[in-house]
Every structure is written in structure tokens, then in C-alpha cells.
Amino acid sequence: MSGLDMQVAQKVLDSQPFSGLVGARITAFGGGAATLEVDIRQELQQQNGFVHGGVLSYAADNSITFAAGTTLGPAVLTGGFSIQYIRPATGRTLIARATVVHTGRRQAVVRCDLFAAADDGAEALCAVAQGTVLSARTQ
Template structure:
């Protein structure tokens, strides 16, 4: 697994489970601060998990010296999430020289609650 740290996910309590060969998995044990006013997981938490899991899938396919950023993400919220554990699973469907197209599914206790597609730009990593 490619070692990639993302401090924001640590901040919200998410854990990278897997990141390799164009696939990624991120898990979150929900806490009261992840919930909205009706007691369901906030849509912003769901979108954050899905976008970052898609990003991990995209960068797992890239050569050393390259990174990625989100160009576009479309999320379909299928039903409210209210379980103790959320798991986002992403897979690269098409990898090009300048973009990656990724699908992401979000599960609440094994039930699909959201589906997303994301496009991620491939860039030279000049931060190193």
C-alpha cells in the first residue's frame, strides 16, 4: 500500500484501510459531531469521505512524482446514513495521462447509501 498521509481525514476520525492498484477504502466510526439536526450523518461528512476515497484510488495508480486533485465530483445520496460505521470504496474506471475517472460507493453497515463519480486531475507533485 502506498503511504499517503491526509491530515484532514485524521482530523475527522477517518481511517485509510486500503489504497493500491486503483482502489481505495476509507472507514469512519461515526461520532455525535458527524450528525446533522435529525440525527443522520451530515451530507458534508459523506461527501468528504467519498471525495477523499476517490482521491486515494486515483493517486494509488500514479507514478512517483505525480499527485492528483479533484476536478469534479457528483454524489447521489440514496438514503440517510445513521449507522456506527461508514465505509467508502473507490475504484478507478479510466486512467489517462491528465485525468482519472473514479466511482465511489458509501456503505452504512453494509447498505449502500450513496454513489459518486469523480474526475481527478493528474499533476506533477512539486511539493517535494
């Protein structure tokens, strides 16, 4: 049991200055999963009007780490992750849904699907990421 709940998770996210800068929020948390959402706005886009790849990477990294925190506990660090961009992200909201694939004693492997949601709520898959999260607990 991680000892974390949705309210504590949101406080942790709110304590991250960069998360505040992009306006991230946690909309689901627990049971080996976490969902992070970011409203798409002009400041987060690249020159062609698509969400910047760095914003997608941020959302993947953070949702992966939060999902792992539900199984490993609150003291976790990203060990590494990869992301594959499928299509440009446009719309109203960027949604990063992360799910733990496997948890061991000291690390978790997590998958994240990133969607761009349109005004009507329709979601388009725009990237897929996978990461390894390490427990930062002292041994």
C-alpha cells in the same frame, strides 16, 4: 506504478487536519482502489441523527482521490465530483469504497460507493459518487 503503499497513504491521510478531525482511516489501498472509513459519532451527525451530507461528500472526495493516486501517482488533485444520496447514513461506520473506472495520462475517472455499516457488520448503500482526478505533475 505510483510508488505509494498503504503505510504511505495513511501518513498522507494523517497529514490532513480535516481528516484527523473526522477520524478517517484508510483500510484498503492499491490496484486502482481505496477504501476510507469513518466511525459514526454524534459530532458528525445532522439534526435528525443521520451522518451529515458534508461528511459523506468528504469521504467520497478523499477516497476517490486516493484511488486515483494508485494509478496516476501521488501528485493528484480532484477536478470535480458529483454525489447522489440514496438513503440516510446511520450505524457504526461510514465506508467509502472507490474504484478507478478509467485512467489516462493526466486524469482518472473514479466511482465511489458509500455504505453505512451497522453494529452487526451489515452494510447499507447510502450514496454513490463519481469524480475526475487530475495529475498535478509538472509537464
